[in-house]
Amino acid sequence: MRRRLLAPALLLLATALGCTEAGTAAPAPGPAALPAAEPDVRPLGRIIPLPASVEPGGAPYTLTAATRIGVPAGAPAVRAVAERLAGLLRPATGFRLPVVTDPAADLVLRLDPSAGALGDEGYALRSAPGRLTLTARTPAGLFRGVQTVRQQLPAAIERTTVQRRAWRIAGGTVTDTPRFPYRGAMLDVARHFFTVEEVKAYIDRIALYKYNVLHLHLTDDQGWRIAIRSRPELTSTGAATEVGGGPGGFYTQEQYKEIVRYAAAAHIEVVPEIDMPGHTHAALVSYPELNCDGRRPEPYTGIEVGFSTLCAEKEVTYAFAEDVLREIAALTPGRYVHIGGDEAKSTSPADYRTLMDRVQPLVTRHGKQVMAWHQLTGDATPVPGALIQYWGLDRTPAEEKEEVARAARAGAGIVVSPADRAYLDMKYDADTPLGLKWAGTVSVRRAYDWDPGTHLPGVPESAVRGVEAPLWTETLSTPEQLDTMAFPRLPGLAELGWSPAAGRDWDTYRIRLGEQAHRFDALGIGWYRSPEVPWPAR
Ligand code: ACM
Numbered sequence: 001m002r003r004r005l006l007a008p009a010l011l012l013l014a015t016a017l018g019c020t021e022a023g024t025a026a027p028a029p030g031p032a033a034l035p036a037a038e039p040d041v042r043p044l045g046r047i048i049p050l051p052a053s054v055e056p057g058g059a060p061y062t063l064t065a066a067t068r069i070g071v072p073a074g075a076p077a078v079r080a081v082a083e084r085l086a087g088l089l090r091p092a093t094g095f096r097l098p099v100v101t102d103p104a105a106d107l108v109l110r111l112d113p114s115a116g117a118l119g120d121e122g123y124a125l126r127s128a129p130g131r132l133t134l135t136a137r138t139p140a141g142l143f144r145g146v147q148t149v150r151q152q153l154p155a156a157i158e159r160t161t162v163q164r165r166a167w168r169i170a171g172g173t174v175t176d177t178p179r180f181p182y183r184g185a186m187l188d189v190a191r192h193f194f195t196v197e198e199v200k201a202y203i204d205r206i207a208l209y210k211y212n213v214l215h216l217h218l219t220d221d222q223g224w225r226i227a228i229r230s231r232p233e234l235t236s237t238g239a240a241t242e243v244g245g246g247p248g249g250f251y252t253q254e255q256y257k258e259i260v261r262y263a264a265a266a267h268i269e270v271v272p273e274i275d276m277p278g279h280t281h282a283a284l285v286s287y288p289e290l291n292c293d294g295r296r297p298e299p300y301t302g303i304e305v306g307f308s309t310l311c312a313e314k315e316v317t318y319a320f321a322e323d324v325l326r327e328i329a330a331l332t333p334g335r336y337v338h339i340g341g342d343e344a345k346s347t348s349p350a351d352y353r354t355l356m357d358r359v360q361p362l363v364t365r366h367g368k369q370v371m372a373w374h375q376l377t378g379d380a381t382p383v384p385g386a387l388i389q390y391w392g393l394d395r396t397p398a399e400e401k402e403e404v405a406r407a408a409r410a411g412a413g414i415v416v417s418p419a420d421r422a423y424l425d426m427k428y429d430a431d432t433p434l435g436l437k438w439a440g441t442v443s444v445r446r447a448y449d450w451d452p453g454t455h456l457p458g459v460p461e462s463a464v465r466g467v468e469a470p471l472w473t474e475t476l477s478t479p480e481q482l483d484t485m486a487f488p489r490l491p492g493l494a495e496l497g498w499s500p501a502a503g504r505d506w507d508t509y510r511i512r513l514g515e516q517a518h519r520f521d522a523l524g525i526g527w528y529r530s531p532e533v534p535w536p537a538r
Helices: 008-016 076-093 139-152 196-208 253-265 281-286 315-330 349-365 398-409 444-448 479-486 489-498 506-523
Strands: 019-021 053-056 061-063 107-111 123-128 131-136 167-169 172-176 182-188 213-217 269-276 336-340 369-373 387-390 413-416 464-471
Touching (some): 061 131, 076 139, 107 139, 131 139, 182 196, 196 489, 253 269, 315 336, 336 349, 398 413, 464 479
Parallel strands (some): 107 131, 182 213, 269 336
């Protein structure tokens, strides 16, 4: 594939910024500002995540009041993507943008089942005067391509009122497939509860950057957030608390299904997490018999970890796990149920092994694959098909990393979310008011400038299924606070999951990221103005 990593206009800009050629910054370039306004036509491929292959050329396509979006007849999944595109484009353009089955439409979405090279999520975008064509093998691929169309248009396209301006997409071809099949974002709704609408807003944000997994951390010491019909106390008692003593909350099963449906419409799979055997205090408060001593503890609203455990020697523990995992599996159209397994500091190694040996088959018996934090590889043995989520740090002992490598050699897939790179709740620097810093501070560059394929010694890229960006909420209780921590690191982690390693470098990324500020603003996202990035002049 041909690749033009630095389109001509970007080259001009890079020169203006003191960069001499692709990826070569002038000595200590320091933060510089971008022009206050966006270019009228964004150079093809200057988006996040960076496309795999871009061939700019020819005059642009123009979206007009006469534009019609063409779909094949009898393809409801394609029509759904087209309606979604139309819904994105109508408010700011004010155009009607009907979705039609007329082959003469100027903006065309088409499926090509023979386009094997595009895989499950790839797409090809061809832009020329009078015709914009998006081709994919699957509706998911078309959906990812729609995010490219969106980002190629001026950021004003994201506004909810009519903007008077030209809507052009640079001419040429983008052919794009993801590097990794798993590109996840995790939201901790246990430490602080977030409503269905707030979770949907987070889904909208991750969809724009081509994420395909939303991992929901549904249970922890401070609260239980999902209704389990066979265990009503989990929500009548266990959901009524959160960090800091707020009211907590939970999703009914209908509400949870609504989240899953909303995510599915964005071709995003929801991975529910029921954290066990530690991080279970809310369950232990709800059902006292789950405690080894049978006594109900006081609810917990602090932010310590590692003090709670399920009781390995009691059969009621396994009946409880069966009830919960059966209902969670039934609520999950996706492949995975995450069973936590992290920070079980109050569980003896023998009990941990007993518990995880008995709990994992409950997941597989209900037709799902186990996902777990990487402690499962050290203190127990992952079942076949398990997906292991690595959250260690650079300073994590080599033996612990080797346990993950051993699991990978035995066939486990690995998702990398190193806490000192990918945790969106870590402070950007010492002055960040929100967030934690037990894994160190994580600047925008630090979150971007690493390679998931080679990060873990002894884990070959072939074992790496992808990347995840967790957002823990011990210190975050509002959607605005989620935004300041996620933006601008969330787009960079999306690029690590999607884009070829060879095309990525910080010096050109920071310019593309700076340009995203227009889009953050148009979307009403309150973002952190990192001094590492050349943001548009104010
Ligand atoms: C974790 O951060 N305890 C997975």
